[in-house]
Amino acid sequence: MTLLWIGNAVLIFVILPVVIYLLRGVLGAATRIVPTVREIGTVAAAGSSDLDAAMLLVTTQDQVERTVAGVANYGGSLDVILDDAEER
Amino acid sequence: MSAAGAVLIVAVLLIVLALVYYLVATIVQLRRIAAGLDGVIAAVGEIVEKSAPVNDVVNAINEQLDAGVGVLEGLLVKKAGLSEAVGLVDSVYPGAAAAGLRSFPESTEVDAPRIGEVYTRGTLTLARLGREAPIAAASPAGEVLRNVEGGSLAARKLYPSVRHTSPENLPTSPVIGTDAPVRYEQRDDVGAPRKRLPVRGS
Numbered sequence: 001m002t003l004l005w006i007g008n009a010v011l012i013f014v015i016l017p018v019v020i021y022l023l024r025g026v027l028g029a030a031t032r033i034v035p036t037v038r039e040i041g042t043v044a045a046a047g048s049s050d051l052d053a054a055m056l057l058v059t060t061q062d063q064v065e066r067t068v069a070g071v072a073n074y075g076g077s078l079d080v081i082l083d084d085a086e087e088r
Numbered sequence: 089m090s091a092a093g094a095v096l097i098v099a100v101l102l103i104v105l106a107l108v109y110y111l112v113a114t115i116v117q118l119r120r121i122a123a124g125l126d127g128v129i130a131a132v133g134e135i136v137e138k139s140a141p142v143n144d145v146v147n148a149i150n151e152q153l154d155a156g157v158g159v160l161e162g163l164l165v166k167k168a169g170l171s172e173a174v175g176l177v178d179s180v181y182p183g184a185a186a187a188g189l190r191s192f193p194e195s196t197e198v199d200a201p202r203i204g205e206v207y208t209r210g211t212l213t214l215a216r217l218g219r220e221a222p223i224a225a226a227s228p229a230g231e232v233l234r235n236v237e238g239g240s241l242a243a244r245k246l247y248p249s250v251r252h253t254s255p256e257n258l259p260t261s262p263v264i265g266t267d268a269p270v271r272y273e274q275r276d277d278v279g280a281p282r283k284r285l286p287v288r289g290s
Binding site: 001004005007008011012015016019020023024026027030031033034037038040041044045047048051052054055057058060061064065067068071072075078079082083084 | 090092093095096099100102103106107110111113114117118120121124125127128131132134135138139141142145146148149152153155156159160163166167
């Protein structure tokens with residue numbers, strides 16, 4: 001009977017507080033994660049909307065190709081018109 | 089049932105209640121986290137989808153621009169020479185001479201002339217057009233980019249001269265007065281008595 005009382009005391013004054021402490025820690029960590037996840041979701045949505053202009057890069061690529069082609073043609077004409085430095 | 093057994097049951101019941109309460113609360117929070125992560129995954133998926141072609145497009149743009157830079161550098165070196173080309177690039181982009189030209193690794197060893205200190209901005213703009221630009225055409229004797237005086241004179245001739253000093257063959261203003269180099273002879277009838285007309289017969 002004495003051992004049973006000792007077991008009860010250990011259960012109530014040691015095991016129960018330890019279990020409650022550990023469970024509260026897990027609950028507190030889970031609670032703190034929730035607002036962080038919401039902020040990450042907001043930032044990700046904003047980043048996604050910022051990338052809407054990324055498709056304009058295709059137009060930029062086309063413009064760059066045309067510009068470089070024009071520069072190459074202009075350079076070819078200059079190459080014909082101007083004398084080389086070695087010939088001077 | 090003994091008192092010790094009753095206390096044991098109560099203690100176990102308390103532990104189970106604590107487990108249920110905290111585990112249920114934790115489950116609720118984990119469900120919120122899962123819902124938030126679903127939104128994050130959807131947004132990240134959009135980011136991945138939208139940024140997928142960016143790498144290829146940017147690489148293609150860089151290749152095109154590199155090709156353009158190579159063409160222009162080659163043309164500049166061919167027409168102006170490596171030293172003057174590096175000097176011109178360094179005058180437009182200070183410090184670029186240290187990096188040199190991409191297609192000419194030996195350009196990093198060239199002692200670039202300080203063209204920016206010799207020529208004005210307008211002259212440099214014309215110089216970028218090549219050696220057959222007006223500043224070069226005005227001094228066909230050569231070495232315009234190296235000839236400070238020739239380059240300066242050519243640059244000054246590009247602008248109208250208020251005093252008509254350039255070019256030198258412009259006609260000067262006429263000189264009037266007794267010291268004029270060109271004078272007209274005075275007419276005899278000027279100042280003479282007026283001629284009398286014959287009287288008509290009535």
